[in-house]
Amino acid sequence: MRIVVALGGNALLKPGEAVSAVAQRRNLRIATAQLAKMALSHELAIVHGNGPQVGLLALQEMSRPVETRFSLDVLDAETEGMIGYLIEQELRNSLPAAGYACATLLTMVEVSRDDPAFGHPDKPIGPVYTEAEATAAMQVHGWTMVHDGGFYRRTVPSPAPVRILQLEPVRWLLERGSIVICAGGGGIPVLAKVGGGYQGVEAVVDKDRSAALLACEIDADLLLIATDVEGVFLDWAMPARRLIRQAHPDDLAGLTFPAGTMGPKVEAACAFAKRTGRRAVIGALNDIERMCAGSAGTLVSCDQSGIAAD
Structure with a gap:
């Protein structure tokens, strides 16, 4: 099968964990060990x-004079190279020495300048803040903040991906047996310029939406969205919450989920399932193999109507 795997932030950092090279490599080894097993039998785009x-x-850029600061699109590119390198290195270390190629592509993703997300930032980035720290940051920097797991985080615009510019190289590499790491961080957001060409824009594209678009465009058989929970839950904040085992995309899309976290995952899974008639699964990182087999996570499929939960 040709599989697109969307790795959530927990593949690099667990909730509350400090952003450090040691922690990121330790967590990545867990993820890449499972991905390496899948690569033995399937084509993978990550x-x-x-x-x-x-x-x-x-945050580091904030310490520099305004006129010398790099914009978010450039920082997206930096993180795509850095994280892609770490994933590729650890993945290569988990695979047999011969017979497996792996490539990381800096990937530009076109977005629309008319996307309403530019007026409603909802993508959490960066560290967590207490309420007092968040209030101070909003006053000093003019940031918008969102409540996230008992703390607050800065939010930035997250426009929908319209087109993946490096799509042909991704296809070329997959057809020749390479594992491809691409559209990292959702890709580098760019706008089409009047008269031709592209320019970067201050935003962070949601990686699940980009993964769904990629999966559709490369004719993937399966979309796996790996996160830090077992799957999608009904009544998530309630003691009697229930795990959704299977759902038709039309029924799942009728429910409401948090915009900056589970919402884009559900949206991406539903979009892929409806457009292709194929399966999407949302679940825990350590269940990737079982998700692929259909025995873990939340399966989103057009095969059956309704929602099954327990």
């Missing part, structure tokens, strides 16, 4: 998140 990393770089 997309990863970059929220904590791009947020940290943005």
